[in-house]
Amino acid sequence: MTPRTKEKNEEIRLQRLAQIRKAAADVFLNKGPLLEIRDVAAQAGLGYGTVYHYYSNKGDLLYDLLWDALERAGGWLKAPLEAPLKVPPECPQEVPRASASGEAPAGGHFGLAAAADTGNLAAADSSRETAAAAELGPVAAAGVRLLQLWAEDHALYLLHKLAGEGFASLPEARSAPLSAAFRREVLAPLASLLETGHAADGAATSDGNAEELPYRLERAEMLLAALVGCASLSLRRGRLHEEARDIACFLKL
Numbered sequence: 001m002t003p004r005t006k007e008k009n010e011e012i013r014l015q016r017l018a019q020i021r022k023a024a025a026d027v028f029l030n031k032g033p034l035l036e037i038r039d040v041a042a043q044a045g046l047g048y049g050t051v052y053h054y055y056s057n058k059g060d061l062l063y064d065l066l067w068d069a070l071e072r073a074g075g076w077l078k079a080p081l082e083a084p085l086k087v088p089p090e091c092p093q094e095v096p097r098a099s100a101s102g103e104a105p106a107g108g109h110f111g112l113a114a115a116a117d118t119g120n121l122a123a124a125d126s127s128r129e130t131a132a133a134a135e136l137g138p139v140a141a142a143g144v145r146l147l148q149l150w151a152e153d154h155a156l157y158l159l160h161k162l163a164g165e166g167f168a169s170l171p172e173a174r175s176a177p178l179s180a181a182f183r184r185e186v187l188a189p190l191a192s193l194l195e196t197g198h199a200a201d202g203a204a205t206s207d208g209n210a211e212e213l214p215y216r217l218e219r220a221e222m223l224l225a226a227l228v229g230c231a232s233l234s235l236r237r238g239r240l241h242e243e244a245r246d247i248a249c250f251l252k253l
Contacts, residue, residue, distance in 0.1 A: 019044050020051055021065045025155035028062070029235070033169050037061070063174050066167070069159040070178070074185035077142055077193055136245075140253035142193060143223075147231055147244035157228070157235060160186075164225045183217065190220040226251055 004012075023044035027035045035058060041051040055061040136144065150157035162168075163182045167175035195216055230247045234240040 016046075016050070017054060017064075019046070020054055020061070021068055021155060024058075024061050024065055025069075025153075025158050028158055029154055059170070063170060063178075065155055066159050066162065066170075066178055069153070069155040070181055070185060072153070073156055073159055073182075074189070077186075077189040136248070137253070139193060139223075140248045142190075143227060143248045143251070143253045144244045147227060147247055148241050150231055150235065151240035151244070154235075157231065160224055161228045164221065164228055186224075187217050187220045190223065191216040194219055194223065223251075223253075 020040060023046075024035065024040045027039045027043050031039060037051055037055065037058060038048050040058075040061065041048045044051065055064070150160070159182070163179070163186070167178050170178070227247070230250065231240055234243045234247065
């Protein structure tokens, strides 16, 4: 048998870490701080010793899981929504419709361009989903996208949930840097979106009266807390992806 190369060993290590963190996020949704390393091992389909080799205690595992999720959390507002949103029909009488020409209403910064009519059924379905997403305003579209990301990545949901609690389950030496990074990478861009209709780096601090910043960040925190609360039941039922737009309509984003 050919010995594994250093590069292959590193690839396996990274795969194992991702597998363990994903399993830990899934377990945490059901057990919270009561989760144990053995629970994570069972969820991941790995041996207890394998998981223990990477994480000897659940505190280190949760801390790494949250930082890893934060690295993925900062771009959801800045990047355009390239993939069509899987959304149900629009909220009745609550969101503006696209024009007869198929153009998105003015101000739809997160709107998606309609796919060209190729006669292919799959392309037509994608175009309808894209047009439905374009009808949403920027805040609602971003909210739907975030909810759908939570459905796909439970660690992201866990990050936002624990951020709303001030990362109280972690020691202060660990919670403080996480809170500061979350404020910078997530809250500030979201505050900018709520204020101007589009996310931009530094906009939450460079425009307007600096004294308004705490209030604007509080609005962003309240919005995320509302999304977390509404997403909880749908997430446990495994229906968050399908019900994301219903939640956005309910919150009148």
